[in-house]
Amino acid sequence: MALLDDIKQNVEVGNRDAVLAQVQQALDEGTTAQDVLAQGLIAAMDIVGAKMEAEEMFIPEVLRAAKTMEAGLGILRPHLAVGDVKVQGKVVIGTVKGDLHDIGKNLVAMLLASAGFDVVDVGINVTPADFAKHVKDNDANFLGLSALLTTTMPMMKETLAALETAGLRGQVKVLVGGAPVNQSFADQIGADGYASDAGAAIKVAKELA
Amino acid sequence: MMTSDDIRTVHQAGLRLLEKTGVVFKHQPTVDLFASHGFEVDGLRVFMTEAHVEAALAVVPSWFTMEGRNPDRHLTFGGDHLVVANAAGAAFVLEGTDMRAGTMADLSTCLKLSHMSSNVDMLGNPILPQDMPADEGYRQSIHCCLTMSDKLLEYPIATPEHLQVALDTSEILYGADWHQRSRVFTVLNSLSPLQFEEGTCISALELAARNQPICLTPCVMGGTTGPVTTAGILVLQHAEVMAGLVLVQLVSPGCPFVYGGTSSISSMMTGDMLVGVPEYWALMTATVEIANHFDLPSRAGGGLTDAHLPDMQAGIECAMGLASVMRTGVNFILHGTGIISSFNAVSFAKFVIDDELVGMLRSRLKRIDISEETMAVSVIEDVGPGGNFLLESHTYAHCHDYDRPSFFNRRKHDVWLSRGGLDIAASAEKRAKAMLESYVAPDLDPLILRQLGGYCYGHCTVAPYQAVEE
Numbered sequence: 001m002a003l004l005d006d007i008k009q010n011v012e013v014g015n016r017d018a019v020l021a022q023v024q025q026a027l028d029e030g031t032t033a034q035d036v037l038a039q040g041l042i043a044a045m046d047i048v049g050a051k052m053e054a055e056e057m058f059i060p061e062v063l064r065a066a067k068t069m070e071a072g073l074g075i076l077r078p079h080l081a082v083g084d085v086k087v088q089g090k091v092v093i094g095t096v097k098g099d100l101h102d103i104g105k106n107l108v109a110m111l112l113a114s115a116g117f118d119v120v121d122v123g124i125n126v127t128p129a130d131f132a133k134h135v136k137d138n139d140a141n142f143l144g145l146s147a148l149l150t151t152t153m154p155m156m157k158e159t160l161a162a163l164e165t166a167g168l169r170g171q172v173k174v175l176v177g178g179a180p181v182n183q184s185f186a187d188q189i190g191a192d193g194y195a196s197d198a199g200a201a202i203k204v205a206k207e208l209a
Numbered sequence: 210m211m212t213s214d215d216i217r218t219v220h221q222a223g224l225r226l227l228e229k230t231g232v233v234f235k236h237q238p239t240v241d242l243f244a245s246h247g248f249e250v251d252g253l254r255v256f257m258t259e260a261h262v263e264a265a266l267a268v269v270p271s272w273f274t275m276e277g278r279n280p281d282r283h284l285t286f287g288g289d290h291l292v293v294a295n296a297a298g299a300a301f302v303l304e305g306t307d308m309r310a311g312t313m314a315d316l317s318t319c320l321k322l323s324h325m326s327s328n329v330d331m332l333g334n335p336i337l338p339q340d341m342p343a344d345e346g347y348r349q350s351i352h353c354c355l356t357m358s359d360k361l362l363e364y365p366i367a368t369p370e371h372l373q374v375a376l377d378t379s380e381i382l383y384g385a386d387w388h389q390r391s392r393v394f395t396v397l398n399s400l401s402p403l404q405f406e407e408g409t410c411i412s413a414l415e416l417a418a419r420n421q422p423i424c425l426t427p428c429v430m431g432g433t434t435g436p437v438t439t440a441g442i443l444v445l446q447h448a449e450v451m452a453g454l455v456l457v458q459l460v461s462p463g464c465p466f467v468y469g470g471t472s473s474i475s476s477m478m479t480g481d482m483l484v485g486v487p488e489y490w491a492l493m494t495a496t497v498e499i500a501n502h503f504d505l506p507s508r509a510g511g512g513l514t515d516a517h518l519p520d521m522q523a524g525i526e527c528a529m530g531l532a533s534v535m536r537t538g539v540n541f542i543l544h545g546t547g548i549i550s551s552f553n554a555v556s557f558a559k560f561v562i563d564d565e566l567v568g569m570l571r572s573r574l575k576r577i578d579i580s581e582e583t584m585a586v587s588v589i590e591d592v593g594p595g596g597n598f599l600l601e602s603h604t605y606a607h608c609h610d611y612d613r614p615s616f617f618n619r620r621k622h623d624v625w626l627s628r629g630g631l632d633i634a635a636s637a638e639k640r641a642k643a644m645l646e647s648y649v650a651p652d653l654d655p656l657i658l659r660q661l662g663g664y665c666y667g668h669c670t671v672a673p674y675q676a677v678e679e
Contacts, residue, residue: 055478058477058478059432059477059478059479059480060432060437060477098367098368100400100406101400103430103433103434103480104480107480149367150298150299150300150337150552150553151298151337151343151367153300154339154343179481179482179551179552179553180300180301180552180553182301182308184308184309184310185300185310188310196479197478197479197480197481198479198480199479
């Protein structure tokens with residue numbers, strides 16, 4: 001359908017005003033909200049994800065597409081039933097204790113949300129005990145840990161230990177990332193997943209979902 | 210190259226940010242200090258005027274001298290002086306293509322190389338050891354830095370606990386009056402954009418109160434923690450350095466201060482900061498030019514690369530990174546040797562390659578000495594057209610002038626091949642091994658050594674890493 005294709009293309013290029021108008025138009029013309037979501041918004045983000053992975057789209061472009069998708073979803077939401085939006089998983093995400101850097105973490109949170117995860121961002125400088133509490137309170141099945149500094153990276157290990165102590169380790173997949181983190185560090189501390197950048201993080205999370 | 214007009218324009222733009230947008234200091238006593246001096250304050254946000262900045266610039270010294278435990282190794286920052294320090298704060302060690310967690314033993318290796326190097330003037334704490342708990346690792350690392358070499362240390366101070374270790378160990382080394390001279394040198398980072406975290410504020414207040422030098426170094430990442438454009442990065446960096454300068458001079462007028470910067474662009478594909486790129490070299494050059502303009506000691510650049518091998522990419526990027534700032538007259542280079550994979554890892558092979566590179570650049574920067582003796586006109590006249598110079602006493606007298614020992618190849622292909630045909634990384638590993646074998650720990654008063662050991666190891670649960678025997 002030409003209108004859904006237009007929506008898809010406008011999400012991809014981040015044309016918010018056009019998407020808002022066209023999503024409304026599609027609903028007015030009788031297209032179901034599920035179809036607009038699946039064939040318009042989600043289809044667009046699938047293309048965006050692929051283009052990001054192929055290094056054809058840059059982060060600011062991806063973010064604008066994600067924000068545009070969210071805006072379109074805002075119009076659809078009243079027309080969607082609870083089961084219409086498939087939730088990939090519930091993610092608690094934050095930056096570890098001692099580290100105040102949040103840009104990478106925010107980026108991953110935004111992209112996870114646009115990829116269909118229910119994301120709870122618990123902020124920066126989060127202690128191991130608080131991470132465990134947030135996982136429990138939110139009944140999360142994913143935990144994303146971020147660190148930019150080589151000095152705060154060891155706090156990831158302590159956060160995993162806190163989950164263990166709280167008896168929560170079995171219920172969450174722990175994903176780690178940040179400039180100094182690598183796969184062998186992730187393996188060494190017993191994390192379930194590592195990604196080198198935000199695009200890869202979404203892929204890893206989807207694989208583990 | 211920036212013109213004076215460019216610099217004034219960037220300065221004015223930075224002042225506008227300080228005056229209109231302000232800077233957040235996440236430490237109430239710091240904000241209270243500003244308020245008590247009549248600065249406009251809103252919550253934790255402090256606004257500064259051009260007059261505040263001018264007042265700070267009027268009292269900050271243009272140079273200062275750090276005094277360590279060996280008088281031959283005192284270091285002057287400012288003027289024509291250049292101080293090069295090794296890699297600092299890496300979590301990993303890169304060997305071949307393998308990246309592994311850094312250990313106390315790696316820290317020791319790095320410090321030995323730094324101590325033996327004739328081009329490294331100062332120590333950075335090169336590796337954050339991951340084979341022991343963070344708090345104990347810090348004290349043990351500092352112990353290694355203070356005992357394995359008598360070169361001055363850039364104390365890594367990220368928390369009030371670290372600060373206390375710096376103050377306590379200085380008292381052990383230099384006595385109760387240690388702060389009568391510049392002894393503790395540290396690099397403090399702003400938290401871009403336009404913030405100073407609590408630990409940074411506390412360190413700045415405490416160190417400035419003791420008149421110890423502070424090297425304020427923003428690390429703005431273009432497109433993420435700063436504007437995407439290099440000019441925008443420069444303005445933000447400048448505003449943050451000026452904010453730090455104003456704070457330090459408020460606490461202690463005349464306190465030594467270094468204008469630092471290690472800001473760069475980020476990859477808009479991945480968000481990663483890039484250090485092996487022309488934009489970084491241009492930004493670092495500009496950082497030094499701005500510091501020079503205000504007659505402040507400067508810190509910028511380093512032997513930085515985005516490569517993951519001590520290969521040709523690493524060589525190109527390090528040479529450009531170091532040459533850019535050295536040609537502009539930088540006063541302090543951190544990460545001068547051994548850092549690889551951006552800021553994440555240390556490579557021992559790259560350490561000695563960088564060491565060689567720094568030495569070559571220092572030679573390159575010397576002016577060609579023009580004199581009767583060196584122009585040798587009378588020698589050329591004596592030899593005349595068609596002769597040779599090998600037997601001249603002038604040649605005999607000067608034949609060692611440019612003889613610098615080097616492990617870089619200067620021999621023909623067949624000779625090189627007969628000696629193993631090694632590439633630069635393999636030659637560097639051999640060179641590193643030789644440096645380590647010839648390492649001898651510097652002398653230290655046994656009483657001080659015992660006190661340092663007691664302080665750094667006293668409460669350890671993990672067996673001390675005995676780098677230097679008592």
